[in-house]
Amino acid sequence: MTSLEHIQDLRAFIAASPSSFHAARESARRLAAAGFSQLPESAEWPVYGKHFVVRDGAVIAWAVPEDATATTGFNILGAHTDSPSFKLKPKPTTGRYGWLQAGVEVYGGPLLNSWLDRELQFAGRLVDLDGRESLVATGPLLRFPQLAIHLDRAANDGLKLDKQQHMNPVWGQGNPGSEDLLGLLAARAGVDAKTIGGYDIVVADTQPGQVFGAHNEFFAAGRMDNLTSVHAGLTALINAAATDSTADTVIPVLAAFDHEEIGSGSRSGACGPILEDILTRVSDGLGASVSERRRAFANSFCVSADAGHAVHPNYAERHDPANLPVLGGGPLLKINANQRYATDATGAAIWAGLSNVTGAPYQEFVSNNDVPCGSTIGPLTATRLGIRTVDVGTPLLSMHSARELCGVDDPFHLSRITETFFRTAV
Known part of the structure; x- marks a missing residue:
């Protein structure tokens, strides 16, 4: 797949996802078409194979390989389905x-x-x-x-x-x-x-997404915060689970939560129990004791993927002068000293290694000291589960506008690195 093919598929995904509930349904449709089975939360679950759960406007999907054990780590891509x-x-x-x-x-x-x-x-x-x-x-x-x-x-x-x-x-x-x-x-x-x-x-x-620019390098659409990440993770999981050629034994997980834009405090949000519920049930199916589950969490890693800010040419003074990410330069590695983003040195090194293996670029983002940043599901997930977490995302202009702007290449790079992540024990 090329960057342009990926962006056209993203365009279709956004058009099918005018609300978080539609995004969850479209994700479920694509997962089912790729051989994942939907599991009712009230039913007994199979242990191995490709599965997903829809809870309101959230969807969690995972793939358990046949050689997974009670201490196999979870590689999680966290995102959110709602938009301002x-x-x-x-x-x-x-x-x-x-x-x-x-x-x-x-x-x-x-x-x-x-x-x-x-x-x-x-x-x-x-x-x-x-x-x-x-x-x-x-x-x-x-x-x-x-x-x-x-x-x-x-x-x-x-x-x-x-x-x-x-x-x-x-x-x-x-x-x-x-x-x-x-x-x-x-x-x-x-x-x-x-x-x-x-x-x-x-x-x-209702306006469809549009590729434009002197060299077709831009893409504009609504709800790219944060459907770019949901789509990237969904595409990566489907691709990674399509073969058994992974070099390492890991359990890849897509966690697309709802209600991030209003604090994540709901049964389908990152502050709620949905991800822990599902990881616990998968772990139980693998016969894990409480101690073994904690060992599995210690072997796990979470990539919190949410949109970030590219440098604005008319407002460059609002950005850190030494860190000026651009559209087309790759996804952002988001860093904040006050842990508004969950990235630490170890997580940054892991992300850099995944980027190197994939051959896809990334850029660092840190806020201007006079312009405090927002936060993401990253610190919430790290706090709830104790899983090491790194914050990344597609650079945008006009974030929280009815119509946002990204570079055509960046969502594709995010999906490629995520696919490598879903295949690699970190």
Whole structure:
């Protein structure tokens, strides 16, 4: 596969994943097509082979080789399926002056202005009173219209958006008393609105991803934070598990969590028990004692893969002057003295070794001291499980925008290094 082929497959993956639930379903579809079997969490599990679990908007997949033992290490790629956006509130049908609007709540930390004047969709899950889930994606339906410059002459001097007053999208014309947004969503999903007991619905961009630039070196799309990492890990796991030619005995694991953008504190987030639950059950299946499980964890390694910042040509002063990663230079090795990223010297050396073996480049990222960085699932996973963890990710511009920008080569390099990682005991 070439970089361009990889990016076109990423484009299709993003288009199929307008919400975390869709991302989990698309991952499950691809895993099943590659011979992985989906396991219900309430059932007894087989020990060996290729399997996955879907829990809400998260998916965990793994492959246990026939020669695995109770102390075989887990090589884990951690990522997340959610992206900054807006989430539908209760009593969502609002509006006035002949406009139909939707009540939405800000989800995570989106760049609000980037969502203005775009054709957007609602996407997510509807759950009926019997607990059955139906996924829905409306296609172009709504828009956050910006106020015309004639009515706000100071807009270009610093646009200020009130989350409650200004971020109410329009989705039609009419009377809110006689129109029902939830009914529209139910109709699009093919279910009876009267049976809906709950919903998790977000706003998503509808514009397809696009390759562009003087030499087709750029790729723009929504939700690349962090579907670039989910897709890279998914592709790498499917490729690594397709043959028995691994030089080392390891158990490769893709852990694509939900809710990272809001702190990971959920049953499907990295602060929750989902990864430990699954690793424990795999370990139990291999006959491990508590002590042997801890030995397996000591033999394990986690790559926390999340998007990072490329140097912005118009704001270079916001970056560390000696560390200026660029698009196309390879995935980032993310470093922070305060452990906002989990990378340490040993983890950095392991990542450098994987890069060398693969023949794919990487770049180091560290924040400007005056611009504190965010965090990732890396420190959470390291803290919960005691597994050594390194933080990496695809460099982006416009992170948390409705439409982000990466280099065409970087997601491919991340997937290639991850595939090497999934085949190699570290």
